[in-house]
Amino acid sequence: MARLGDVFGVKEMTNWLKAWLALNITKDGLHEFVDREVKQFKTGIYQNITSTLGLSANTTCTSCLTANILPCPTQGVCKKSGRKSYICMHDTPSKRYRPCPLSICEKVRDDIKNDHRFNGPSWKNTCAEQWACNHWQIGKCFMPPDGYIGVTSIRDTDFNGVISVMLNCKHFDNLMSFSIAPMSVSPCLLSKVTI
Template sequence: MDATTNIFTHKETNNWFKAYIALNVTKEGLTNFVVSELKNVHSAIGISCGQCSIANLMPCPTQGLCKKRKPYTCTFHTSQLPKSCQTCDKVKQNIKSLHRFNWPSWRNSKAERWVTDPWEIGKCYLPPDGYSEVSSVQESDFNGVISILLNCKHFQTCLSPACLSPPPPDKQCPLEKVISRYTNKIAKTHVYLSNTLM
């Protein structure tokens, strides 16, 4: 119990909290901008039918989605078989063409909501895991917001060229550096807090 009562007197612990607050304030500052620009992305991508699910739109197998298990059944396409929908296929292709690395995070998004919710399209530009149940930019974390800025090519028209120079995936790209440092800080924070609280 003594270790937990003294945690706030450690300088390093206070620095971690300051870093967390700074990341949170930065994310909050970017939120309205990202929400506004995702509406523009939503308009540019087109209107889906509102009836198709991701499982309907993706062929089996799709790397990153489908997992084959014995006896050769796909755990992603268990209840819905892929089908063709020209309207949603066009939206899907437009989402992919705006993705800097041509690899949207389909698993995060609910295609049924593409017709009305720009955030569901924005979720395609997030990291592949951990965001499927995040229902808004406000609920997302710093990493999610920066990932959208980095992964969605629309934002290169809204940001200073210096933010994306040299172009991603160059490790010297400022947005790449931000994500890398954020990821490293989070990992170190978990180690530090687990060691401090033990």
């Protein structure tokens, strides 16, 4: 197949191209909505925490790494290697588990966990030190664990990643015209498009 025009003469290729276009058009349509809602989700989390702690509304912490706020071992990021050691994200002293100096980050972590439909955020995807300044780092906790580490915004997230956020984050439960039910006998629309 030497020329691009030849693609249109092959049925499978045309179908594939149509499907690819449809996915990208759908994804672009969803971008504004999903991005806005993840931002809203993040703002709500920080507002609740700062008011509970009696801190001023825009207090944030940017000093905790993801490893600092997850105990060792944490499923998905710490693997046992040999009898006593772990291959994990806590491999240097600066990455040890320790309390957040402002008591904010562990609360953000718990809120993300509580709002994850399966209680299993993809911690290895995210950079906790950016949670306060980039809502998409919070969104990434709701994506599949592999393939999204380098993603920093909705623009560089693929269709499956965007749909996964809607499926896995309970914030979206009341925002759709149907119930989000990924594991039910009759999967919802969002589950169907990721199959």
